[in-house]
Amino acid sequence: WIYNEALGRLQQDYIKEPSTLFFDIPQTQYEQQLRAIPVQFSDVITQNPQAENANLRTCSATVAMGIPQPLFKLMKDLPNTLFYISQGDGQVINNTVTWKQVNYNIQLADNNKDIVVTPVQKTDKLARSIYVMARMTVSGDSIIKKKNNSLIEIAAKKFESRDRELNQVWKSLPASARTALKQEQRVWVTKKEQQCGKLSDAKSEAIPAEKRISIYKCQLEMTIARTAYLDGSE
Numbered sequence: 001w002i003y004n005e006a007l008g009r010l011q012q013d014y015i016k017e018p019s020t021l022f023f024d025i026p027q028t029q030y031e032q033q034l035r036a037i038p039v040q041f042s043d044v045i046t047q048n049p050q051a052e053n054a055n056l057r058t059c060s061a062t063v064a065m066g067i068p069q070p071l072f073k074l075m076k077d078l079p080n081t082l083f084y085i086s087q088g089d090g091q092v093i094n095n096t097v098t099w100k101q102v103n104y105n106i107q108l109a110d111n112n113k114d115i116v117v118t119p120v121q122k123t124d125k126l127a128r129s130i131y132v133m134a135r136m137t138v139s140g141d142s143i144i145k146k147k148n149n150s151l152i153e154i155a156a157k158k159f160e161s162r163d164r165e166l167n168q169v170w171k172s173l174p175a176s177a178r179t180a181l182k183q184e185q186r187v188w189v190t191k192k193e194q195q196c197g198k199l200s201d202a203k204s205e206a207i208p209a210e211k212r213i214s215i216y217k218c219q220l221e222m223t224i225a226r227t228a229y230l231d232g233s234e
Contacts, residue, residue, distance in 0.1 A: 001104070001117045002063075005127035006034055010134070021135065023142040034134035038066040055108040058120065064096040065130055068137040077144050084132045087125035097129055148209035155216035156202070162220055166227045173230065181230075192222045 014027045022030065044061040048054070067085065075081045082092060090097040103120040136143065170178065170185070193199075196218030201207045 001119060002039055002123065002126050002130060003035065005123065006131040006134070007031060009127060009131050010034060021139075023139050025138055025142070030134055030138050033068070033138050034130060037068060037130055037133055039130070040064045040066075053107075057106045058103070059106060060101055060103050063099045063102045063126060064093075065090075065098075065126075065133070067092070067095050067097060068133060070137050070140050071133060074136055074140045074143065078147065081136060084136070085129055087129050089125055090129060097133075099126055102126065145209075148213075152202075152209060152212050152216070155213045155220070159216045159220040159223065162223045162227065166223050166230070169227050169231045188222075188226060192219060192226075196222065 010030055011027070014022055014030070018024055018027075041061045041063055044059055047058045048056065049058050050056050071081065071085070086092055086097055090099050092098075102123065104123075105118045105120055107116045107118070108114075109116050173181070197211070197215040199215070199219065202212045202215040202219070204212070
């Protein structure tokens with residue numbers, strides 16, 4: 001039943017947000033990954049709570065779900081991933097998310113062949129856990145890229161704001177001061193590029209995100225210091 005609940009949630013969310021949550025990756029890839037996640041029951045305790053209903057059994061078990069290997073890389077980049085897959089209740093042990101004392105009923109159907117499984121307690125978190133693991137495993141690279149692009153955009157905007165401020169301070173200086181400082185300013189620009197890296201590299205998608213962010217941060221720090229020097233607030 002855990003798979004069925006998770007697949008239902010997956011299908012509903014995919015219809016609503018195929019781009020935002022699923023990055024337009026085919027739904028079948030997520031479904032295949034979800035079904036590939038192993039779910040194991042152990043320490044099962046079975047009771048017959050109703051003597052008049054011999055077909056009914058109440059069960060309690062420990063449920064362990066295997067964590068797909070690609071998720072461990074995602075956990076390093078996005079630590080909150082651990083909370084999402086454990087849903088705050090599950091325990092991450094030996095590459096699995098483990099849930100204790102999961103209660104459910106099993107009963108023989110009227111055809112005396114099929115087994116009907118019904119959760120006694122709310123099991124949304126188990127279904128959501130396996131659903132989230134499948135979704136984040138398939139779209140992990142896209143999630144990291146989206147996060148990095150956001151960090152790059154923030155770093156770029158901070159630098160651009162301070163760079164505009166520096167230009168304003170420079171333009172506000174008397175012409176004689178700009179003439180006297182012109183060569184010094186050129187040396188500073190060259191030094192900034194040597195120490196931090198080129199802004200063209202920071203804007204290039206061919207450069208790793210971490211490097212691009214570090215270029216912007218270094219350029220930002222040197223720009224703030226230069227502005228303080230020129231306006232006398234240093």
